[in-house]
Amino acid sequence: MAQTFQLRPYQNQAATFLYERDRAMILAPVGAGKTAITLTAMEEMLFDGIVNRWLVVAPKRVCTDVWPVEAPKWSGIVPALAVGTPAQRTAAIESDASVVVINYDNLDKLKDLSSFDGVVFDELTRLKNPSGKRYKALEKIMSTMRIRWGLTGSFTSNGLEDVFGQCKIIDQGLLGRAKGAFLQQYFICTNRDFGQWVPAAGALEQVMKRIRPATFVLEPGEYKDKLPPCHVTEVRVALDDRAPYERMKRDYVVRFGDDQIVAQNAAAVTTKLQQMASGFVYSRDGGAGSIWFSRHKFDRLEELLAENQRANTLVAYTYLEELAELKRRFPHAQTMDDDNVIERWNRGEVELLLAHPKSAGHGLNLQHGGCHMVFLSLPWSLELYEQTVGRLHRSGQTKDVWVYVMLTEKSIDERIWAALHDKRAVSDIALEELKNE
Structure with missing residues (x-):
């Protein structure tokens, strides 16, 4: 199907950036058109014979409600969806489709990706943990993927430490292979027993400088007027009634009639207090039973x-x-x-x-x-x-x-x-x- 929409100039620049790099990341805020940018570059790669087959990895709802909807708007690509039952996933992967879309939760179920030579990670922050099950499973089977692109809205949404895993899955040459070495270079350990690290002075700037050549940043000024x-x-x-909230905050315990709600530690009391800020509290862990007071x-x-x-x-x-x-x-x-x-x-x-x-x-x-x-x-x-x-x-x-x-x-x-x-x-x-x- 012929595409029905045209990229804006800033989006074309980003698509060209991807096309010219085997390993690259797009950092663009929500709504800037990362999917459209990537579909354009993917189709050009397929047309020029640089990539024979793409695997797109995304959150499940994005797999089902975004990529199939956006693909005909921006390209002639008809993606196969490897979402659902094992039989449906197998059928999609073994199909003749040039683009297969799969959700992150199914990564650890994949056994062979040798038919793919390009991969796109949509919402790259899902791979921020290099010790995670899906991350390790993916690393073992993606050696055939020469072209690796990542899409994200923010590398550092929860801290600088998140950057390492995202960059490693794209290109180990950016920040190295070992997270321990990364931490030693850019962080200071504040508690070895609990593995707590804080960034050293200037670490953020140094890390961003290292990954800048592989990263296209869509600056707000480029699209905010759109x-x-x-x-x-x-x-x-x-x-x-503030009394129950204040008792929980002070004593980690509050009583409603015959029910006594106890927070076992500081983390638990934080959760209880957020519930109580909305006017209720779960009476038992796991969300079973609740008491409303406001x-x-x-x-x-x-x-x-x-x-x-x-x-x-x-x-x-x-x-x-x-x-x-x-x-x-x-x-x-x-x-x-x-x-x-x-x-x-x-x-x-x-x-x-x-x-x-x-x-x-x-x-x-x-x-x-x-x-x-x-x-x-x-x-x-x-x-x-x-x-x-x-x-x-x-x-x-x-x-x-x-x-x-x-x-x-x-x-x-x-x-x-x-x-x-x-x-x-x-x-x-x-x-x-x-x-x-």
Whole structure:
């Protein structure tokens, strides 16, 4: 099928960058068109006989809802999907398709990739852990892949240490083969018993300088005028009753009638406090049973939706109990698991779409169905936050995007929000160091 869209000039530059390099990475914020850029370069590689067959590795929902949809828009590629049952995966891999798309969770099930000589890692941060099961399984069988490209929105969303694994899978010549040597060179060990390392002075700049030749950075100035503004608004709300929250924070224990909720350690109390900032707490570990003591966020959400004239809105949640309360309050709401929900949302037929950042955090095109988003609670991951915002604020959006962040006053919500801003500062420094000269 002939392509129906044309790349913008900055996207063509990125596609050329990929075409000219066997090992390369594209660092581009959400909505900048990484998939379109890569499809263009992939098709040119196939046409010129440089690559005979591509393997694309991506999060599952991106495999099913992004690559098959975007491919006919930007190329003549018809990808085969190695997603689903073992038989379906085998059929796709053994097919004659020049491009096969598979999800990260199935990497450790692959036995032979000798028919592929090119690979694209969409959302490269999924491979930040070189000691992980899928990473090790992939390393053993990808020797035939001469061409290796990675796509990401941020190498350093959770810290500089994440960069090593991502670069190693693309090109071991960038930062070396051994993570231990990488840590010794660029970090200072603060606790050997727990393997805690902090970057040495100037480490971020040094690492970015090392990987710059293999990285194309799509600078904000290149595309920001192509997108409408994104307005982020804090919506502060007060707990109806602060006493339970303060007791948990102080004593790691709180009692509701006959139920006693205990946090075993600091990590557990952090989780409990985030739940309580939303007005509930799980009564047992594993999310079995919950106790509600405040509906402040949900009451404010109702008001906010009414204030926006019931405009189509994406609501991001963290806990299943939050989802359950959203469904109780808004029976008409849809989730990412409902049939054809992405298509219906983009046709403007879904007033309220409920999504966990992990299920809506990568690659999905939701910009055609609405321009309002509410974070009922926040993820700790900057990458997930930015990727979720990027479902609406991306190429093709025609209206101003409004992001509402609900924060319970004097709670851990404020700490999480501040932590995301701190991580953003690190990412901004990395971006500055990586700018192509």
